[in-house]
Amino acid sequence: MQTRIAGEIIAIGDELTCGRVANSTSRLAARELFLLGYDFAVMQCIGDNPELIGATLRTAISRADFVLVTGGLGSTDDDLTTAAAARALGLKTVSHPVLEARLRDYLAAQGREGDFARFARFAVLPEGAEPLDLQGRMAGYLLEYQGKPLWFLPGVPSQMAILLSEKLIPELTRRFPQPPVRQHLYHSIGLPELDINARLKPLEGRPGLQIGYYPVDAAVDVSLTVRTENAVQNAQLFTEADTLIRSALGATLFGENSDTLPECLGRLLEQRGLRLVLAESCTGGLIASSLTAIPGSSHWFEGGVVVYSNRLKEQLLGVPAALLADFGAVSKECATALAKGALAHLGGDLALAVTGIAGPSGGSPEKPVGTIFLGLAAQGLDTPQVQRLSLHGSRQEIQQQTMQRALDMLRHFLAHS
Amino acid sequence: MQTRIAGEIIAIGDELTCGRVANSTSRLAARELFLLGYDFAVMQCIGDNPELIGATLRTAISRADFVLVTGGLGSTDDDLTTAAAARALGLKTVSHPVLEARLRDYLAAQGREGDFARFARFAVLPEGAEPLDLQGRMAGYLLEYQGKPLWFLPGVPSQMAILLSEKLIPELTRRFPQPPVRQHLYHSIGLPELDINARLKPLEGRPGLQIGYYPVDAAVDVSLTVRTENAVQNAQLFTEADTLIRSALGATLFGENSDTLPECLGRLLEQRGLRLVLAESCTGGLIASSLTAIPGSSHWFEGGVVVYSNRLKEQLLGVPAALLADFGAVSKECATALAKGALAHLGGDLALAVTGIAGPSGGSPEKPVGTIFLGLAAQGLDTPQVQRLSLHGSRQEIQQQTMQRALDMLRHFLAHS
Numbered sequence: 043m044q045t046r047i048a049g050e051i052i053a054i055g056d057e058l059t060c061g062r063v064a065n066s067t068s069r070l071a072a073r074e075l076f077l078l079g080y081d082f083a084v085m086q087c088i089g090d091n092p093e094l095i096g097a098t099l100r101t102a103i104s105r106a107d108f109v110l111v112t113g114g115l116g117s118t119d120d121d122l123t124t125a126a127a128a129r130a131l132g133l134k135t136v137s138h139p140v141l142e143a144r145l146r147d148y149l150a151a152q153g154r155e156g157d158f159a160r161f162a163r164f165a166v167l168p169e170g171a172e173p174l175d176l177q178g179r180m181a182g183y184l185l186e187y188q189g190k191p192l193w194f195l196p197g198v199p200s201q202m203a204i205l206l207s208e209k210l211i212p213e214l215t216r217r218f219p220q221p222p223v224r225q226h227l228y229h230s231i232g233l234p235e236l237d238i239n240a241r242l243k244p245l246e247g248r249p250g251l252q253i254g255y256y257p258v259d260a261a262v263d264v265s266l267t268v269r270t271e272n273a274v275q276n277a278q279l280f281t282e283a284d285t286l287i288r289s290a291l292g293a294t295l296f297g298e299n300s301d302t303l304p305e306c307l308g309r310l311l312e313q314r315g316l317r318l319v320l321a322e323s324c325t326g327g328l329i330a331s332s333l334t335a336i337p338g339s340s341h342w343f344e345g346g347v348v349v350y351s352n353r354l355k356e357q358l359l360g361v362p363a364a365l366l367a368d369f370g371a372v373s374k375e376c377a378t379a380l381a382k383g384a385l386a387h388l389g390g391d392l393a394l395a396v397t398g399i400a401g402p403s404g405g406s407p408e409k410p411v412g413t414i415f416l417g418l419a420a421q422g423l424d425t426p427q428v429q430r431l432s433l434h435g436s437r438q439e440i441q442q443q444t445m446q447r448a449l450d451m452l453r454h455f456l457a458h459s
Numbered sequence: 460m461q462t463r464i465a466g467e468i469i470a471i472g473d474e475l476t477c478g479r480v481a482n483s484t485s486r487l488a489a490r491e492l493f494l495l496g497y498d499f500a501v502m503q504c505i506g507d508n509p510e511l512i513g514a515t516l517r518t519a520i521s522r523a524d525f526v527l528v529t530g531g532l533g534s535t536d537d538d539l540t541t542a543a544a545a546r547a548l549g550l551k552t553v554s555h556p557v558l559e560a561r562l563r564d565y566l567a568a569q570g571r572e573g574d575f576a577r578f579a580r581f582a583v584l585p586e587g588a589e590p591l592d593l594q595g596r597m598a599g600y601l602l603e604y605q606g607k608p609l610w611f612l613p614g615v616p617s618q619m620a621i622l623l624s625e626k627l628i629p630e631l632t633r634r635f636p637q638p639p640v641r642q643h644l645y646h647s648i649g650l651p652e653l654d655i656n657a658r659l660k661p662l663e664g665r666p667g668l669q670i671g672y673y674p675v676d677a678a679v680d681v682s683l684t685v686r687t688e689n690a691v692q693n694a695q696l697f698t699e700a701d702t703l704i705r706s707a708l709g710a711t712l713f714g715e716n717s718d719t720l721p722e723c724l725g726r727l728l729e730q731r732g733l734r735l736v737l738a739e740s741c742t743g744g745l746i747a748s749s750l751t752a753i754p755g756s757s758h759w760f761e762g763g764v765v766v767y768s769n770r771l772k773e774q775l776l777g778v779p780a781a782l783l784a785d786f787g788a789v790s791k792e793c794a795t796a797l798a799k800g801a802l803a804h805l806g807g808d809l810a811l812a813v814t815g816i817a818g819p820s821g822g823s824p825e826k827p828v829g830t831i832f833l834g835l836a837a838q839g840l841d842t843p844q845v846q847r848l849s850l851h852g853s854r855q856e857i858q859q860q861t862m863q864r865a866l867d868m869l870r871h872f873l874a875h876s
Contacts, residue, residue, distance in 0.1 A: 061490025073478025085504035326751020327744030334743020
């Protein structure tokens with residue numbers, strides 16, 4: 043099998059070397075490129091030190107097929123990457139005409155021509171570098187040096203992620219086509235990682251085949267990577283593994299590749315022309331927020347209530363005060379009443395309700411932190427479905443898992459109705 | 460100023476370089492040691508490759524005062540660190556008598572003497588290395604090489620954290636006593652990074668003083684690091700810088716160090732004994748979710764509604780259909796009505812309302828994507844406050860910024876009422 047293309051990552055910033063900020067961008071790049079067939083032999087994190095930036099860059103160029111540098115491209119005084127890189131490579135820095143024009147237009151539009159000097163370094167690149175975003179909304183450029191591509195991306199994770207997928211990856215795959223790699227991601231919920239692992243034992247140690255397991259709150263992602271000499275081998279191996287994985291995961295498989303549980307649920311609802319409403323207590327809006335993060339969610343999501351206080355449970359959804367007094371807000375009875383009440387008071391075709399104890403306080407021997415009740419009511423369903431969960435973890439972890447389990451409850455209901 | 464003691468970290472493992480696992484141990488060590496006055500010039504992540512492990516270790520030793528190596532110390536076949544390090548440093552590997560005895564006892568106690576060979580490498584260290592846990596519960600050792608301490612710790616974060624605080628830090632501080640470091644973080648919202656930078660120019664280039672700027676959605680974090688010969692200098696320089704930063708940020712300073720905007724707001728509300736309700740449209744529960752992620756938020760957060768559809772805006776909050784028809788849901792008028800309606804129908808002392816276009820679709824020439832109206836109603840406030848925002852970015856970025864700006868609007872209201 044031919045030698046693989048190997049890159050190096052250099053993440054720059056004192057905020058990283060002092061441990062104040064987690065270096066999430068290097069991990070993102072490593073993960074994305076690995077799945078495309080590229081290795082990172084070395085990932086380095088260094089501070090805002092021009093000499094060290096230069097030396098590290100030169101070493102990386104001498105070893106790697108390509109280099110990714112992140113951070114230090116802003117226009118504040120601790121942004122030293124461009125100057126240091128240019129010096130280390132014996133290049134001049136020049137103001138890029140297009141970026142400079144954009145900047146002048148931008149300032150002019152705000153009547154701030156006078157500020158140009160303060161922002162000028164935004165447009166300054168090593169000579170020969172090509173900006174990745176000609177609109178100048180994000181810093182970042184590609185510099186060709188001794189025939190090797192050096193990508194300089196911003197340290198801001200959201201911007202880095204955009205330029206990685208829209209600029210770096212297309213260009214990298216064009217320059218260094220890799221032996222055919224086929225990679226598929228399976229999203230599963232309800233089956234523990236170890237059980238999946240046991241079911242997939244037959245795939246272990248098969249040459250050219252890699253299986254990875256990534257628990258994500260209550261879900262588990264299974265990644266299948268097939269990388270062999272040729273496309274025919276790839277296809278055979280992939281089909282074989284794919285078939286086994288699908289049968290192993292069965293109904294716990296909710297999505298693939300970039301799918302998310304909220305998106306999959308949204309598609310199901312839209313296909314059926316059903317509209318969902320929510321009554322959230324302990325998740326406090328997290329479920330609504332995960333659904334409304336999806337463009338077009340207004341087609342199938344009507345809205346919801348965050349009935350954090352008992353008063354609002356009674357007032358907005360008509361949960362009887364007596365019920366709350368007798369069984370408590372964290373109870374099968376309350377979950378049922380919340381789901382019924384949401385359907386009655388908010389409308390919609392389906393209502394999902396959540397009540398429980400996310401902690402850290404509020405637990406009791408018979409209802410410890412992590413005790414959650416899910417309720418599901420639907421038009422034409424006589425009595426709401428109810429599930430009791432016993433979850434573990436921090437408040438946020440319990441809220442996240444509750445969100446996933448609630449959406450999965452609805453997913454199963456839709457699958458079997 | 461005396462030259463500072465600088466270390467290097469080498470984290471070893473294919474799971475790190477392929478991005479499957481986040482390198483949390485390096486960050487932990489960097490943060491803990493930075494605050495004790497030690498720098499990490501370079502933090503590296505490399506795969507399970509003996510040659511690369513050896514070369515990287517030799518380079519680190521040549522540059523650093525001490526080296527921390529994590530990972531690859533287990534007893535599976537991809538644990539290569541000890542053998543690679545010994546080879547690179549020209550040392551033999553030997554079975555450590557105490558560890559070997561512990562291992563034999565442990566196996567004997569389980570009647571598994573026969574398994575010794577399988578676990579034997581657990582006791583094997585480079586000659587001269589001293590185990591950090593003589594009980595053998597955790598891998599890890601200290602190796603003195605050319606007068607420099609090299610710590611080898613497990614990659615398992617929980618074990619690494621224990622040995623870091625109980626073994627590495629006491630020994631490091633004994634060998635290299637350091638002057639103290641003082642670091643402080645300021646969270647600001649509403650002032651662009653560059654304007655803050657301009658106001659803090661006087662602090663630039665001051666020896667012993669470091670300022671960093673980190674945009675976080677609509678907010679900007681400013682970090683102040685003071686590190687001088689002695690505590691008195693530290694205190695003076697810190698006070699001087701702290702004073703300037705506070706006056707520069709003024710009312711845009713909402714929190715410090717580990718504070719978050721929702722937490723700061725929660726404290727303000729709790730101090731005043733005020734209860735908040737929410738009416739969210741385009742943020743779809745994100746604001747409620749950011750507040751209810753905080754333990755104890757039930758003390759000051761009553762609940763809210765996600766009125767995604769116009770029907771729910773009318774039905775739950777009594778927004779007049781005529782108003783929606785005349786001005787549209789994304790309007791100053793609707794934000795006002797939502798805030799008033801939330802206060803009236805949900806109760807509470809304060810109501811925050813959000814309506815807008817998060818995109819990607821739904822924009823128009825007069826109301827492009829990113830047009831947001833915030834409404835704030837309060838008991839005793841005749842007419843709600845309204846703010847119009849014009850935000851940019853992805854749907855999620857616009858929702859995030861809207862959340863921050865809405866919470867900040869409430870923060871300012873509370874500060875001036």
